[in-house]
Every structure is written in C-alpha cells, then in structure tokens.
Amino acid sequence: MRLRRFTEPVFESLIKISGYSTGFIVLLIVIFLFKEGISFFNLSPVDEGSSLWVHNSNPVKKLTAPQIKDIFDQKITNWKALGGNDQPISLCTLDELGEAFTEEQLGAKFERLPACIDSYIDSLPGTIGFFPDKQTANALKNAQPVQVDKVSFSKFISGTEWFPTSRPAASMGVMPLLLGTLLVSFFAILFALPLGLAAAVYLAEIADERVRRILKPVIELLAGIPSVVYGFFGLVVIVPLVQSTFNLPVGETALAGSIVLAIMALPTIITVSEDALRTTPRAMKEASLALGASQWQTIRKVVVPYAASGITAAAILGIGRAIGETMAALMVTGNSAIMPRSLLQPVRTIPATIAAELGEAPFGGLHFKALFALGCILFIITLIINFLVERVSAKRVR
Amino acid sequence: MGNKLETIDVNLYYGDFHALKGISMFISENSVTALIGPSGCGKSTYLRLFNRMNDLIPNTRIEGQVLLDGEDIYQIKPSKIDHLRRNVGMVFQKPNPFPKSIFENVAYGLRVNGITDKSFIGAQVEKTLRQAVLWEEVKDKLKKSAFELSGGQQQRLCIARALAIEPSVILMDEPASSLDPISTGKIEDLIFELKNLYTIIVVTHNMQQAGRVSDYTGFFYLGNLIEFDKTKKIFTNPSKPETENYITGRFG
Ligand SMILES: Nc1ncnc2c1ncn2[C@@H]1O[C@H](COP(=O)(O)OP(=O)(O)OP(=O)(O)O)[C@@H](O)[C@H]1O
Ligand SMILES: [Mg+2]
Numbered sequence: 314m315r316l317r318r319f320t321e322p323v324f325e326s327l328i329k330i331s332g333y334s335t336g337f338i339v340l341l342i343v344i345f346l347f348k349e350g351i352s353f354f355n356l357s358p359v360d361e362g363s364s365l366w367v368h369n370s371n372p373v374k375k376l377t378a379p380q381i382k383d384i385f386d387q388k389i390t391n392w393k394a395l396g397g398n399d400q401p402i403s404l405c406t407l408d409e410l411g412e413a414f415t416e417e418q419l420g421a422k423f424e425r426l427p428a429c430i431d432s433y434i435d436s437l438p439g440t441i442g443f444f445p446d447k448q449t450a451n452a453l454k455n456a457q458p459v460q461v462d463k464v465s466f467s468k469f470i471s472g473t474e475w476f477p478t479s480r481p482a483a484s485m486g487v488m489p490l491l492l493g494t495l496l497v498s499f500f501a502i503l504f505a506l507p508l509g510l511a512a513a514v515y516l517a518e519i520a521d522e523r524v525r526r527i528l529k530p531v532i533e534l535l536a537g538i539p540s541v542v543y544g545f546f547g548l549v550v551i552v553p554l555v556q557s558t559f560n561l562p563v564g565e566t567a568l569a570g571s572i573v574l575a576i577m578a579l580p581t582i583i584t585v586s587e588d589a590l591r592t593t594p595r596a597m598k599e600a601s602l603a604l605g606a607s608q609w610q611t612i613r614k615v616v617v618p619y620a621a622s623g624i625t626a627a628a629i630l631g632i633g634r635a636i637g638e639t640m641a642a643l644m645v646t647g648n649s650a651i652m653p654r655s656l657l658q659p660v661r662t663i664p665a666t667i668a669a670e671l672g673e674a675p676f677g678g679l680h681f682k683a684l685f686a687l688g689c690i691l692f693i694i695t696l697i698i699n700f701l702v703e704r705v706s707a708k709r710v711r
Numbered sequence: 712m713g714n715k716l717e718t719i720d721v722n723l724y725y726g727d728f729h730a731l732k733g734i735s736m737f738i739s740e741n742s743v744t745a746l747i748g749p750s751g752c753g754k755s756t757y758l759r760l761f762n763r764m765n766d767l768i769p770n771t772r773i774e775g776q777v778l779l780d781g782e783d784i785y786q787i788k789p790s791k792i793d794h795l796r797r798n799v800g801m802v803f804q805k806p807n808p809f810p811k812s813i814f815e816n817v818a819y820g821l822r823v824n825g826i827t828d829k830s831f832i833g834a835q836v837e838k839t840l841r842q843a844v845l846w847e848e849v850k851d852k853l854k855k856s857a858f859e860l861s862g863g864q865q866q867r868l869c870i871a872r873a874l875a876i877e878p879s880v881i882l883m884d885e886p887a888s889s890l891d892p893i894s895t896g897k898i899e900d901l902i903f904e905l906k907n908l909y910t911i912i913v914v915t916h917n918m919q920q921a922g923r924v925s926d927y928t929g930f931f932y933l934g935n936l937i938e939f940d941k942t943k944k945i946f947t948n949p950s951k952p953e954t955e956n957y958i959t960g961r962f963g
Contacts, residue, residue, distance in 0.1 A: 597810075
C-alpha cells in the first residue's frame with residue numbers, strides 16, 4: 314500500500330517525461346526541417362565563390378538560372394535572344410583560358426589571370442565568363458559581374474525545371490516533382506479506392522464469417538510489408554507489364570508508379586473502410602431488407618452512406634500513404650524530373666527525389682537545402698491531409 | 712375471413728438450438744394476432760418467419776411449411792424474397808429510422824421497389840404519415856433528419872415507412888416497448904385503425920395491450936405454442952394452466 318503511494322507518482326512522472334520528450338523531439342525535427350528548408354531561399358543559384366562576367370558593353374546585366382543553363386548548354390547562342398545586341402555568345406571558363414594563353418602569360422601562380430581574362434573578354438565582347446572569385450579577385454576592368462536572380466519561393470514553386478547539379482547555375486523548380494507526386498498519387502487513389510471499397514463491402518457484407526476471418530488478417534498483414542518489397546514486385550511484374558501492354562520503350566512510368574502505390578494503399582483503404590461499414594447497425598440493414606430492398610440496394614443506399622465519413626477517412630489515409638511513399642516510387646517511376654504530360658512517361662516524385670539526391674548533395678550546400686525545402690513541401694501536404702482526416706472523422710462522432 | 716397466414720408444424724433451429732418446436736397456427740385476414748410469452752420463448756423468431764428475416768442469420772435451419780395466401784413462402788425462388796418482404800411489412804422493437812430525412816425514410820420502400828413517380832411518392836408519403844398519426848407533427852420538417860424526432864415519433868415514422876409500400880401483412884415486434892404511455896396509446900389506437908386494411912401480428916409483453924388490441928392471442932413457452940385462441944377466451948378462460956399462470960402473473 315505504502316509502496317504504491319510511492320510508485321504511482323514515479324510512473325506518472327515517467328510517462329509525462331516520455332510524452333514531453335517525444336513532443337520535444339518531434340518539434341525539433343520540424344524546426345530543423347524548416348530552418349534548413351527556408352534558408353534555401355535568397356541563396357544565389359550560382360556556385361558559392363564563383364561569378365559570371367560579361368563585357369562592359371554588354372547590355373544584358375541580369376540572367377535567370379534557366380537562361381544560364383541554356384547558354385552553357387548552347388541552346389541560346391546569341392545575345393539577341395536575351396534582349397542584348399546581335400552578337401554570338403561565346404563561353405569562357407578556366408579551360409578556354411588555358412588554351413588561349415600560355416603558362417608564361419598566365420603566370421606561375423596564375424597571378425596575371427585577371428589581366429588575361431580582361432584581354433580575352435575585350436577581344437570577344439560576346440563572351441560570358443565563369444570564374445572562381447579567387448582567380449578574378451573581383452578586379453576585372455573590361456567586364457562586370459552578371460546579376461543572377463536569387464532563388465525565390467515563387468520561382469521555386471512555379472519553376473518547371475529541376476537541374477539541381479547543373480553548372481554554372483542550378484535550376485530548381487519544384488513543379489515537375491510536385492506534379493509528378495500528385496499525378497502518381499491521384500491515379501493511385503483512383504485505382505485503389507473503387508477496388509478497396511469493393512473489397513471492404515465484400516468483407517463486411519457478403520463474405521461469410523469463415524472467409525472473413527482468414528482474409529482480414531491477411532490484408533492487415535499486407536499493410537506491414539516493407540515498401541521495398543512492393544517496389545521490387547512492381548519492378549519485376551508491373552513495369553514489364555506496363556511496357557508490353559502499351560508498347561513503350563521503358564516500363565518505368567507514372568502508370569507503373571500509380572499501380573504499385575495503389576496496391577500499397579489498398580490494405581489501409583480496405584481495413585479502415587471495412588471497419589466503418591461494419592459500424593452500420595444491424596437494425597438499419599434489417600429495416601431496409603424488410604422493406605423489400607435487395608442486398609445490393611441495402612449496401613448502396615444504407616450501408617455505404619452510413620459509413621461515408623469512415624470511407625472518406627480511408628481514402629485520405631490512402632492518399633497520404635501514396636504521397637509519402639519513397640522507396641517503391643523510386644523503384645518504378647523512372648525518376649525523370651520532367652513536367653509530366655501523360656501517365657505513360659517516367660516521372661519523379663518528391664520523396665523519391667529526396668532519397669535519390671540527398672546522398673550526392675554536398676552537405677549544407679544549395680542542393681542540400683533545396684532538398685530540405687522539398688521535405689517542407691511534403692510535410693505541408695501531409696499536414697493538410699491529416700487535417701482533412703481529423704475533420705472528416707470528427708464529423709463521424711455526430 | 713380466410714386464412715391469410717398459416718404455419719404447419721414449423722421447427723426452427725439456430726445451429727443446435729431448437730428455437731421453435733412444431734408450431735402450427737392459422738392467422739385470418741384483417742385480424743390482429745398477439746403473441747405473448749416470457750422472454751426467450753421464440754416470439755420474435757416466430758414473427759420473423761413470415762418475412763424470412765431469419766434467413767439472414769447464419770446456421771439457421773427451418774422445417775415445415777409457412778403459407779401466405781396458401782403459398783409456401785419457403786419454396787419461392789430466392790429472387791422473389793424481395794417481393795415477399797414488400798408484401799409483409801415489419802416494425803421492429805427499437806425504432807430504426809435510416810439516417811435520412813423524414814420524407815426519404817418513408818419514400819425508401821417505394822424507391823427501392825422501382826417507383827420513380829415524384830407526385831405519387833409525395834402523395835404516398837403524406838397518406839401513410841397521416842395513417843401513422845404523425846403528419847401533423849412533421850409536415851413542416853419533412854426534410855429534417857429522422858434522428859431529430861422523439862423515440863415515439865420515430866416509431867410511428869417506422870410504421871409509416873412500413874405502410875408506404877402497401878403490404879397486406881404487418882409484423883410488429885414489441886412496437887411500443889421503448890415508448891412512454893402516451894406514445895404507446897397512440898400506437899395501440901393505430902393498430903386498431905389499421906386492422907381494417909391489414910393483417911397484423913404483434914408481439915407484446917404487455918398483457919393489457921394484448922387484451923386491448925388483439926382478436927387472437929398465441930401463448931409461447933420455451934419454443935412451444937402452448938395455446939392459441941380468441942383473445943377473449945385466452946384472457947377469461949384459458950384452457951391450459953401455464954397460460955393462466957402467465958396471464959395472471961404467477962409465472963416464474
Ligand atoms: N441469432 C440467434 N442465434 C442463436 N440463438 C438465437 C438467435 N436469436 C434468438 N436466439 C435464441 O432463440 C430463442 C428465442 O429467441 P427470440 O428472440 O425469438 O425470443 P423472444 O420470445 O422474442 O424473446 P424476447 O421477449 O426477449 O424478445 C432464445 O432462446 C434466443 O436465445
Ligand atoms: Mg423478441
């Protein structure tokens with residue numbers, strides 16, 4: 314008795330402490346995520362410690378990251394296209410200087426490099442140069458640095474190009490990834506919801522008790538299978554199937570992703586909506602049948618409407634699963650970060666992007682932070698989904 | 712008056728449990744038959760024979776014949792069961808309206824039976840709500856959820872719902888057991904009214920109620936039909952001692 318008086322407060326405080334510390338850790342993670350994600354904005358897309366230079370006479374003083382990419386990919390070859398004079402663009406990096414000047418001219422320690430750049434640019438006024446600041450010492454006479462637009466939130470969201478490693482300026486538009494994620498998830502749920510609902514109705518209303526007792530645990534078990542296994546299954550079964558059915562060069566497409574994610578979301582959708590369907594009181598069903606309704610009419614007009622909010626919650630949970638899914642999406646969607654045009658194209662989802670690129674992004678760099686910003690977007694999407702689930706299931710408790 | 716319903720030596724088993732033991736009974740048209748007996752004696756089970764509600768319970772086995780207008784309802788095609796249930800309406804012990812509007816509750820039976828004529832449905836809803844003495848109370852809120860009604864109103868709504876598809880038989884399983892005396896009185900009056908149009912079987916634990924509303928009474932005990940006769944005879948001069956004991960309250 315006296316012992317209990319002593320142990321109870323101890324347990325109580327232990328529970329409290331673990332509750333608080335869990336909450337604290339979650340909060341820390343969120344803060345860390347957003348701190349890294351937000352610090353991404355207002356950085357320059359050009360490598361830190363390097364600058365772009367143009368001749369003083371060049372009226373183009375400002376470029377965007379996609380423009381720079383096009384220039385260095387030689388898709389844009391004349392300044393006219395950028396609102397400048399009609400003169401061809403020539404590219405100049407340290408490599409070109411190495412060819413144009415002898416080691417003697419450059420100096421043993423490259424101490425005469427700025428002078429060389431100056432004369433190079435002056436001889437070719439259409440030049441755009443890209444040099445480390447260490448070499449130019451920001452002391453060029455005939456050239457001036459190009460201003461590059463900072464990464465802004467609106468550009469990040471609306472940008473349609475994702476080339477985080479391209480140099481000299483990285484393009485980081487999240488649109489293709491966002492659309493890829495939404496496309497794959499939307500179709501996943503479009504496939505999974507009717508199937509899942511049908512299976513749930515079958516389990517709750519039609520299957521006899523013996524079948525149900527076997528099927529239900531099996532389906533619940535499916536929810537626990539690691540996603541890499543689903544991804545593997547998708548890779549060996551779904552991807553070739555998609556490829557041969559639609560006669561495609563590659564089978565890794567948004568469609569394959571949607572199918573695999575649909576399969577993954579099914580167990581959640583089935584179990585949650587089956588539970589909801591089973592809450593329909595027996596008396597309600599009997600009343601319907603006693604009025605001459607068929608079993609199917611009873612399901613359609615009484616059972617499903619009664620469970621509507623539970624079914625909605627199941628759908629939203631399924632969407633959440635699909636949107637956040639990383640491994641399987643990475644394995645079967647083909648991962649090309651282009652604006653999705655059809656289901657039969659490779660796409661890349663946000664989680665897959667983070668997983669694939671985080672390893673190669675230099676710690677703390679622009680790319681690294683961009684991936685955190687992606688994480689923030691994903692976090693916000695899931696937050697919205699959870700909020701919707703709360704709303705819907707709150708309605709259930711009439 | 713002919714026999715509307717008839718059971719001939721009906722046995723019903725819930726798995727191994729023998730719930731109805733060789734029940735034979737006649738129910739004549741446009742009469743009210745009360746089924747009485749202690750709890751668990753099989754009244755509800757017997758009542759649910761007539762619209763084949765027991766079919767929904769797994770492992771139920773039924774022997775014998777149940778005749779409606781001379782036809783064995785357990786021999787009809789499974790696809791005709793809906794039709795049978797349309798002809799044999801049921802009011803349950805607890806009010807069980809659908810989570811729909813008052814109007815849609817009454818219209819439900821019409822809609823599932825393929826009736827789409829709006830004006831007919833509207834007229835039928837009003838007619839049956841009037842029959843169930845509920846119209847005056849709900850006519851201004853037909854679009855409101857049925858759950859907003861009181862228990863007694865809900866039960867009368869369920870009666871209206873059963874009447875809307877114009878069955879010829881109405882089964883009532885303790886329709887007033889969860890209601891206050893005033894609502895109970897209304898429902899009893901209603902049963903009395905409906906007798907002219909329908910054949911009614913009502914299960915009740917309330918002896919006075921059985922005496923007031925019914926023409927015939929059947930006394931069940933442990934799955935047996937002990938006695939079945941005119942209500943007057945049962946209540947004044949029962950031929951079996953068990954019946955007398957039960958009616959006078961001297962029953963275990
Ligand atoms: N679904 C079922 N499965 C198994 N046994 C059942 C089932 N329904 C009823 N029984 C049994 O059958 C017997 C008769 O039940 P029934 O519901 O017909 O009784 P009742 O006379 O209506 O009782 P009450 O007055 O309490 O409603 C009871 O012993 C009951 O336990
Ligand atoms: Mg009963």
